[in-house]
Amino acid sequence: MSRMPLPYNPKVLELFRNPKNLGKMEDATVWAVAGNPMCGDMITFYLKINKEEIIEKASFESYGCAANIATSSILTEMIKNKKLELAWKITWKQVTDEIGGLPSIKFHCGILAVGALRRAIRKYFKEKGDKPSWLPQDLTFEEKQALEEEELAKRLAKRIGGQE
Amino acid sequence: MSRMPLPYNPKVLELFRNPKNLGKMEDATVWAVAGNPMCGDMITFYLKINKEEIIEKASFESYGCAANIATSSILTEMIKNKKLELAWKITWKQVTDEIGGLPSIKFHCGILAVGALRRAIRKYFKEKGDKPSWLPQDLTFEEKQALEEEELAKRLAKRIGGQE
Amino acid sequence: MVENVEELIKAHEGLKREVYLDIENSSPVPQEVIEAMLPYFTTRGYGNPALTHKPGWEAYEAIMKSAQKIARYIGAENPEEITFTPGETEANNLALLGTALTWKNMGKKICISEIEPVSVLHIAQLLQEKFGYKTVKIPVDKEGLINLEKLKEVVDKETVLVSIAAVNPEIGTIQPIKEAAEIVKTQNPNTVFHTDFSDGYGKIKINLSGTKIDLATLSSYKILGPRGMGALYIREKTKIEKILEGQIATQKFWPGIENTPLIVGFAKASELAFENFEEKVAHLRRLRDKLIEGLLSQIQDTLLNGPHGENRAPDNVNISFLHCEGEALTIELSLKGVYVSSGSACTRRLLQPSHILVAIGRRFEEAHGSILMKVTRLHTDEDIEYVLEVFPEAVQRIRKIVGSTVSV
Amino acid sequence: MVENVEELIKAHEGLKREVYLDIENSSPVPQEVIEAMLPYFTTRGYGNPALTHKPGWEAYEAIMKSAQKIARYIGAENPEEITFTPGETEANNLALLGTALTWKNMGKKICISEIEPVSVLHIAQLLQEKFGYKTVKIPVDKEGLINLEKLKEVVDKETVLVSIAAVNPEIGTIQPIKEAAEIVKTQNPNTVFHTDFSDGYGKIKINLSGTKIDLATLSSYKILGPRGMGALYIREKTKIEKILEGQIATQKFWPGIENTPLIVGFAKASELAFENFEEKVAHLRRLRDKLIEGLLSQIQDTLLNGPHGENRAPDNVNISFLHCEGEALTIELSLKGVYVSSGSACTRRLLQPSHILVAIGRRFEEAHGSILMKVTRLHTDEDIEYVLEVFPEAVQRIRKIVGSTVSV
Numbered sequence A, B: 001m002s003r004m005p006l007p008y009n010p011k012v013l014e015l016f017r018n019p020k021n022l023g024k025m026e027d028a029t030v031w032a033v034a035g036n037p038m039c040g041d042m043i044t045f046y047l048k049i050n051k052e053e054i055i056e057k058a059s060f061e062s063y064g065c066a067a068n069i070a071t072s073s074i075l076t077e078m079i080k081n082k083k084l085e086l087a088w089k090i091t092w093k094q095v096t097d098e099i100g101g102l103p104s105i106k107f108h109c110g111i112l113a114v115g116a117l118r119r120a121i122r123k124y125f126k127e128k129g130d131k132p133s134w135l136p137q138d139l140t141f142e143e144k145q146a147l148e149e150e151e152l153a154k155r156l157a158k159r160i161g162g163q164e
Numbered sequence C, D: 001m002v003e004n005v006e007e008l009i010k011a012h013e014g015l016k017r018e019v020y021l022d023i024e025n026s027s028p029v030p031q032e033v034i035e036a037m038l039p040y041f042t043t044r045g046y047g048n049p050a051l052t053h054k055p056g057w058e059a060y061e062a063i064m065k066s067a068q069k070i071a072r073y074i075g076a077e078n079p080e081e082i083t084f085t086p087g088e089t090e091a092n093n094l095a096l097l098g099t100a101l102t103w104k105n106m107g108k109k110i111c112i113s114e115i116e117p118v119s120v121l122h123i124a125q126l127l128q129e130k131f132g133y134k135t136v137k138i139p140v141d142k143e144g145l146i147n148l149e150k151l152k153e154v155v156d157k158e159t160v161l162v163s164i165a166a167v168n169p170e171i172g173t174i175q176p177i178k179e180a181a182e183i184v185k186t187q188n189p190n191t192v193f194h195t196d197f198s199d200g201y202g203k204i205k206i207n208l209s210g211t212k213i214d215l216a217t218l219s220s221y222k223i224l225g226p227r228g229m230g231a232l233y234i235r236e237k238t239k240i241e242k243i244l245e246g247q248i249a250t251q252k253f254w255p256g257i258e259n260t261p262l263i264v265g266f267a268k269a270s271e272l273a274f275e276n277f278e279e280k281v282a283h284l285r286r287l288r289d290k291l292i293e294g295l296l297s298q299i300q301d302t303l304l305n306g307p308h309g310e311n312r313a314p315d316n317v318n319i320s321f322l323h324c325e326g327e328a329l330t331i332e333l334s335l336k337g338v339y340v341s342s343g344s345a346c347t348r349r350l351l352q353p354s355h356i357l358v359a360i361g362r363r364f365e366e367a368h369g370s371i372l373m374k375v376t377r378l379h380t381d382e383d384i385e386y387v388l389e390v391f392p393e394a395v396q397r398i399r400k401i402v403g404s405t406v407s408v
């Protein structure tokens, strides 16, 4: 493609302007982070999970561009009142579709949001000391991508010189 | 020079519009040509020379650009009523100055005009079977240049393919 | 020198009509195109189209819509196939050098026609002289039509690129470009086929996605758009490398930030050329033929350069006036308000006249006396009549100066 | 995508003021410049300046006068030293690639600063990666000043070219460019010294003929001239080869026919920048300082990027807002009518933030939150006050979204 398809759609802009479920959750059951401030892309997910393994509340904070903010926000909406198993199954593609599509160079925002969510879910079960059968052993695509982005940022920083 | 200094000065334009001494001279004592139609530059000089070796009349025809026409025309003016020896001594630089200067890529027009004049003078003495002492044996700069341009045109034509 | 030129301009005072026919080299821009551009200079879309602010988004919108329009007019599959460049020259350089860079290890043969515009010809020569390519020139017949048989013979495994202008800029020959591309791809499906389509765009229809053409150059001013804008159509899967480096905005193959007002002007000029296309082309053809026939019938010792009739671009007039030097004639005509150019060596600042005229078999003297003119949809019958009125006496005066010189 | 952008533009309706500060990337053109250009689009000088007819002579006159004007403003010996190009990118490509082509058998070392604009940086990298050059980058200090000691060490017999921007486009550092050129020539008189002067032209004075600078890039839109126009100053005896091929009109080093209206616009913009120069620069400095001080004092956790005071370009403001992602901030500001750009990786479509900010020691997070703004002579105190009014709440809102994320 020779033309960078940049413009956000109106849904992204709307969620950028009025993000839903924004902010730190003091009574979160679990929280997790994906991304790295070095690459200018970082999401924190907070989940309140009840005994039936249903997500009662979800919120986020985002250090990133409008697409990053909007995909995080919509994902918190998509998982509300969902069982963890169902929330786990949401893919970055579904998030992107839900938001009405993203420019291809912004796909990683949706991936990072799903990565953060899945990390939080893994962490929840790890802390509980319990691994349900639907939870795969290996990292999923989104988790791997999040990890890769984080490591790339570190490598870049090192190459460019002495950054933490 | 990065900029082609193209524009003619007003004197060139004036002589282009109203050339002096234009046309074939039926009663010419001698005439000569310089240049080659292949390079788009050709001048014919006609001289009427009296017994005192004074040029009584001069005229020209020119197949060439405005500079070509103007330099030929001014040269016919410059030599009128001059002794052949004095006419011979006129250089292309004097012609160019007389006309108020030429863009450098048009210098060859003045050179060609002087070349044609000197050819006519040589021809006059050759036909007379007489060589005055002031007439050099070797070709002068202007004559050589005219010859070179003619030969270049022929070589180019040959290289490009089968042109006469 | 600036003072001299002021005098030259003054010599034109009091003209009763002015007819500009030198569309080959540059062109004025009509008011409608100016009006389309103006807001993008001053109030809208003056930002970088790759950036996230209103003037950037406005620029992005304008560029996308312009690319869509132009893509539609040439039958491109999608607007991503249009790369805007600063002109025809730059688009041709990108096509040839960019392809050579991409396939530099695949073969070292390049094939052009004998009558390509200089920006194609000189790059092909550069590749031969400095980068070890063999440049083969396909000959043309007396009307400038390329020899398809010869093309078929020449294209082989080594051939990385063929470049043939669909419409010759000087003599107006319309090539069988679809067939040429088919032949090339049959001989070698990997050979990249480029055409400089600058003289076809807005004058003959093409549906590029239905052809085997990979790259096609367009030029804005040749359809009365602003100077400083051209485009290269790059078929979606065609590989090419950029030839200059720099900041990337929305385009991949030409660095720097897009020139939104000029892109909008180019799109507007395209719209004006393609609206009522058949009618406009019929108008061009009629004026072209009126001019050709008028000149040939009123003036003796003339030769039409390029084909007659259907094989000729609807706007192109190119006639040699024998015993008449071209540059002198352009000045004489200019003083009468008729602005044309010549294939004369003088005009070209070289000893050689137009290589295109020489390639169709014109003798040097014939080429030196050639005059190139292009009519536009804005020219009127009165314009052509004025040209026909002043032309004979202009030729006569120059011929009088020539006298017996060239027949000596 | 075009529909999306229409919605984005609509979201800006009802703005009470708009302040465009993204002069780094593109700029609107003031009415006086438009009016200077317009006749050359429509009624005058629309011909090829190399041809012998009235519209060509008019073009020649306009181009010569423009070149003379620009030459005067930079202290060039004569207007022949100005080569017009389609932009800064092309001028930088001509300077670097054209010099490398000329001296390819003389040495294979090129030297740039760590903080060159991408069009210089990427060409230098290309020469290293594909053409066997060694590209050495001279480090800069925390304010972006190049290390002259290091420069002296690095330049040797092998060094064909040094390129250092006289004024950094992002952080506004004014380099000791005269001294740098002196040092280079003392080390090796044959080394060609190029400077991208795009951010200096019209903002700081220079007398090029009194320096050892051989090549200098100028850009039209950076002084509120039209896009699509730039120039390379080429000192009279400096050897350089053209990098593209094509039709030659009046210039030797850039092919194609000159763009007369844009050249006239560039010259007019220059005139407007240099008329009452001191006064205008004082106005820029005052607005710059008002903006810098206002932002630093009203908003916490900010860092000025680049030098304070005299070593800083009079128009440049570049501030990092910590815990604040730059692209998000540019959108938030855009929705309030303030148009700026960011050194954020997002804006740059790369994972890496601005190499310039990294080179002066900014951490990645600091670079991601940077905002670049340039004031012009047309900005008013009210504009700056409006920016200062909306900026704090914009930063606050983005920081609220970031929350505790980056400090986790």
Ligand SMILES: Cc1ncc(COP(=O)(O)O)c(C=O)c1O
Residues within 6 Å of the ligand: C246, C247, C255, C256, C257, C258, D024, D025, D087, D088, D089, D090, D117, D118, D119, D120, D219, D228
């Ligand atoms: C950040 C930035 N903006 C703008 C430009 C210049 O763009 P143009 O050549 O389109 O004038 C450059 C060129 O290097 C650049 O690096």
Ligand SMILES: Cc1ncc(COP(=O)(O)O)c(C=O)c1O
Residues within 6 Å of the ligand: C024, C025, C087, C088, C089, C090, C117, C118, C119, C120, C219, D246, D247, D255, D256, D257, D258
């Ligand atoms: C005769 C002639 N005119 C005009 C042009 C195009 O000029 P530009 O690239 O400036 O549009 C060319 C390019 O090859 C050319 O050969």
